[in-house]
Amino acid sequence: MSKSICVITNPKSGTNSNDANAIDRVMAILGDQAQLIETDPESGFEGAVEKALEQGCATIVAAGGDGTIVGISSLLLDKDVTMGVLPLGTFNFFARGLGIPEDPEEAARALLHGEPKKISVGSVNGQIFLNNASLGVYPVILKNREATYKHWGRSRIVAHISMLKTFLQFDRVLKIRIMSEGVEKTIETPLVFVARSSYQLDMFNLEGEDAIKEDNFAVFTAVSQGRYTMLKNVWRLVRRTMKQGRDFDLYKVQELDIDTGRKEELVAFDGEKAKMKTPLEFRMHTDALRILVPKEGA
Incomplete structure (x- = not known):
C-alpha cells in the first residue's frame, strides 16, 4: 500500500538533537500514513526522491539540515507534490523562517496540521x-x-x-x-x-x-x-x-x-x-x- 507521506533523511546530515531516536519518534507521530526513506551514497537525494515519487507520495518531507532541505527541494521544483520540512540541522534557518518548530516532535505535529504555500526560490548557475x-x-x-x-x-x-x-x-x-x-x-x-x-x-x-x-x-x-x-x-x-x-x-x-x-x-x-x-x-x-x-x- 502506498503512503501519503515520505520522509527522506540523510544519515550524514548534522542534527540539533542529542537523541538518536529523534526520527523514530517523528515517525511514530506521523503514523501509518508515513514511510522513511534514507539516502544512499550511490543515488543520493535523486534516488530517494525518485523512490518517493514512484510510491505516489503526496508529501515529501526533508529531514535534516539546510543542506539536506535544499538538496531535496531542488528536485521538487514545479512538481505536483508538496514538500515538508523536519529541521534536524545546526542552524535551521529555512525552517525557522517558515515558523516550523525546531523540536522534531513539534515539527512533526506541525506537518500533520500544516497548509501548503507556494514560495519563490533563488538559483546561482542553476543551483x-x-x-x-x-x-x-x-x-x-x-x-x-x-x-x-x-x-x-x-x-x-x-x-x-x-x-x-x-x-x-x-x-x-x-x-x-x-x-x-x-x-x-x-x-x-x-x-x-x-x-x-x-x-x-x-x-x-x-x-x-x-x-x-x-x-x-x-x-x-x-x-x-x-x-x-x-x-x-x-x-x-x-x-x-x-x-x-x-x-x-x-x-x-x-x-x-x-x-x-x-x-x-x-x-x-x-x-x-x-x-x-x-x-x-x-x-x-x-x-x-x-x-x-x-x-x-x-
Missing part, C-alpha cells in the same frame, strides 16, 4: 538556494567550519568560533564586476552575500526584507577597508548595529551576474559549497516550490 548564496570570505568560513566540526563536533558555538578564526586569517579582497538590469558596476569587497531569507535579515537587524517579499534578491557587499574593519563589522553584526553605506552596500534586484575575473569561484549556498564557473548567474524562480507551513495563528 537552487533557499536562504542565501555568497562568495568571498563566507565560503571559506564554511570550508574551515567543516574541518572544525570533525575535530570538535557540530554545535552553534563551534561554528561561531570557527567563523571568528577565519576572519582573523582572511586577507583576500574580490575585485568583481556586477551586472544587473542593464547596469554594470566594478567594486572591491571581501564578501558578496545574496539573501533570500527575511528571517536571517531580521535576526541581524539588516535591511532588505522588502526586496525579499517582492521576490527579489537582497544583495549585500561588504565595504573593503582591511581586516580590522571586517572584525569590527562582525561585532556590529552580532550587536545588530550594521549600517548601510558605512559597513555594506545593498542592491535589490531580481537578476544578477557577477564576474570575478577568474575561471571558477568557490560559492556557498545554504551551508553547502561548490566551485562554479564564472560569471555567476543569479536568477529567481517565482512560486516554484509548494511547501507545508504551520497554519496562521497556530
